[in-house]
Amino acid sequence: MTVFRYPRTIHFSDTDAAGVVFFARYLSIAHEGYEEALSDHGLPLEKFFADNGIIIPIAKSEASYLRPLVTGEQIVVEVAPIRIDDSSFAIDFTLWKTTPKEKRAAVIRTAHVCIDSTTRKKVPLPEAIDNWIGQSA
Amino acid sequence: MTVFRYPRTIHFSDTDAAGVVFFARYLSIAHEGYEEALSDHGLPLEKFFADNGIIIPIAKSEASYLRPLVTGEQIVVEVAPIRIDDSSFAIDFTLWKTTPKEKRAAVIRTAHVCIDSTTRKKVPLPEAIDNWIGQSA
Amino acid sequence: MTVFRYPRTIHFSDTDAAGVVFFARYLSIAHEGYEEALSDHGLPLEKFFADNGIIIPIAKSEASYLRPLVTGEQIVVEVAPIRIDDSSFAIDFTLWKTTPKEKRAAVIRTAHVCIDSTTRKKVPLPEAIDNWIGQSA
Amino acid sequence: MTVFRYPRTIHFSDTDAAGVVFFARYLSIAHEGYEEALSDHGLPLEKFFADNGIIIPIAKSEASYLRPLVTGEQIVVEVAPIRIDDSSFAIDFTLWKTTPKEKRAAVIRTAHVCIDSTTRKKVPLPEAIDNWIGQSA
Numbered sequence: 001m002t003v004f005r006y007p008r009t010i011h012f013s014d015t016d017a018a019g020v021v022f023f024a025r026y027l028s029i030a031h032e033g034y035e036e037a038l039s040d041h042g043l044p045l046e047k048f049f050a051d052n053g054i055i056i057p058i059a060k061s062e063a064s065y066l067r068p069l070v071t072g073e074q075i076v077v078e079v080a081p082i083r084i085d086d087s088s089f090a091i092d093f094t095l096w097k098t099t100p101k102e103k104r105a106a107v108i109r110t111a112h113v114c115i116d117s118t119t120r121k122k123v124p125l126p127e128a129i130d131n132w133i134g135q136s137a
Numbered sequence: 138m139t140v141f142r143y144p145r146t147i148h149f150s151d152t153d154a155a156g157v158v159f160f161a162r163y164l165s166i167a168h169e170g171y172e173e174a175l176s177d178h179g180l181p182l183e184k185f186f187a188d189n190g191i192i193i194p195i196a197k198s199e200a201s202y203l204r205p206l207v208t209g210e211q212i213v214v215e216v217a218p219i220r221i222d223d224s225s226f227a228i229d230f231t232l233w234k235t236t237p238k239e240k241r242a243a244v245i246r247t248a249h250v251c252i253d254s255t256t257r258k259k260v261p262l263p264e265a266i267d268n269w270i271g272q273s274a
Numbered sequence: 275m276t277v278f279r280y281p282r283t284i285h286f287s288d289t290d291a292a293g294v295v296f297f298a299r300y301l302s303i304a305h306e307g308y309e310e311a312l313s314d315h316g317l318p319l320e321k322f323f324a325d326n327g328i329i330i331p332i333a334k335s336e337a338s339y340l341r342p343l344v345t346g347e348q349i350v351v352e353v354a355p356i357r358i359d360d361s362s363f364a365i366d367f368t369l370w371k372t373t374p375k376e377k378r379a380a381v382i383r384t385a386h387v388c389i390d391s392t393t394r395k396k397v398p399l400p401e402a403i404d405n406w407i408g409q410s411a
Numbered sequence: 412m413t414v415f416r417y418p419r420t421i422h423f424s425d426t427d428a429a430g431v432v433f434f435a436r437y438l439s440i441a442h443e444g445y446e447e448a449l450s451d452h453g454l455p456l457e458k459f460f461a462d463n464g465i466i467i468p469i470a471k472s473e474a475s476y477l478r479p480l481v482t483g484e485q486i487v488v489e490v491a492p493i494r495i496d497d498s499s500f501a502i503d504f505t506l507w508k509t510t511p512k513e514k515r516a517a518v519i520r521t522a523h524v525c526i527d528s529t530t531r532k533k534v535p536l537p538e539a540i541d542n543w544i545g546q547s548a
Contacts, residue, residue, distance in 0.1 A: 165287045
């Protein structure tokens with residue numbers, strides 16, 4: 001099992017007036033990790049969307065915000081996909097602070113369901129996605 | 138029990154290249170409802186933060202994304218706070234599509250914990266917040 | 275001439291770690307005013323985009339950031355479109371602080387050019403947009 | 412003169428329902444380049460803000476949006492600071508598309524003024540910033 005790791009610097013625009021990253025922004029940062037993991041596997045999100053009549057929206061998310069993050073901070077986003085059934089998968093994200101020592105800043109899970117873009121009924125995941133999940137598991 | 142209702146128009150900047158509101162953005166929109174509910178109760182978030190050495194970060198969030206939302210769409214965000222213990226509370230948000238008929242677009246729960254801004258230990262919720270939760274319950 | 279006025283509350287997610295609205299966010303807020311002005315004229319942005327093979331991207335923006343804005347602050351965005359030529363128009367936005375007394379928080383101008391979505395060549399503005407500009411001038 | 416170059420991948424959250432990067436987002440991306448350039452010079456923005464009673468807000472911005480950018484696209488942000496006077500400087504940003512060949516996606520200029528955080532009067536730029544501008548010019 002290879003967990004994909006996406007290094008990320010916290011930007012000023014990620015923060016809010018409390019001086020730290022806005023809670024919803026942790027989910028955007030996790031999604032960047034998903035995009036990078038897919039892209040690393042030869043599956044750029046933009047191609048994948050223009051695909052064959054299917055879309056894979058996020059149906060659920062859960063997040064535990066464990067530590068605040070500030071501008072300039074270096075983090076690593078771990079991206080671990082998990083098969084749920086023929087038409088759906090989850091992703092476990094861990095956002096790691098890297099200094100002074102590695103500590104979890106957040107733990108996030110997203111659930112993704114593959115549907116027909118017209119009928120919006122569940123359909124099996126494309127083989128390429130299946131392959132990506134299999135290789136990561 | 139009075140549930141606070143916050144009307145909101147979906148903006149172009151809320152959407153992504155899939156043509157609908159980006160999943161993390163549902164949480165930002167819910168947070169706006171929280172700000173409006175507090176403000177309506179005479180508790181503007183900005184005052185409240187400049188307060189007496191306490192902060193109330195979001196510790197957890199859970200979201201079910203039930204229906205896509207598009208630019209120009211009118212929604213209503215329902216905001217229902219729930220006491221958990223002396224130092225924490227949750228908020229149940231329901232995002233309602235309003236046309237053609239009322240349907241749930243998302244259900245979100247956030248958990249908020251009151252801590253000392255220096256020691257980061259749990260402390261009791263300020264009376265004003267307690268009062269807001271009580272009145273809403 | 276009727277200048278369209280869009281009231282807006284500053285949200286926590288508009289701010290950054292300096293405690294005030296992030297500079298780029300002033301432009302997003304102005305764009306909301308543009309959407310509301312069009313919608314008020316019966317021209318919802320989302321319809322208008324699904325239109326007849328044309329798009330109207332923003333070609334330029336200029337902004338003077340005159341005063342900081344904080345969470346909870348009430349502002350008004352004035353939206354004044356100006357014809358430039360057959361295929362383009364500008365919009366002058368003024369963001370007004372409303373308390374304690376009305377003062378300009380920012381002055382923004384955007385330039386919009388109507389192009390064919392396939393060839394990306396300039397084409398005349400649709401009559402409905404023309405009409406909106408005329409009525410505002 | 413060394414122009415700082417910041418490589419950046421376009422994320423899904425940068426885009427809007429037109430399928431391309433939202434115009435205001437170009438400015439956020441440019442600002443990331445500014446943060447990276449300062450950080451590279453040993454001047455992390457977050458330290459710099461906690462500084463000695465001064466702040467350096469953005470007073471103006473100008474942007475020409477030359478080409479659309481899509482999710483997954485690789486760009487480079489060039490960051491070139493220019494002294495204006497004792498208390499202010501500008502930054503010229505060029506956002507470069509990198510494939511299939513290098514083309515400008517946007518040209519942005521921001522103007523920054525150093526002020527006392529209490530009186531909000533202009534004060535001379537800190538030596539470290541001065542030094543950064545000098546070295547880049």
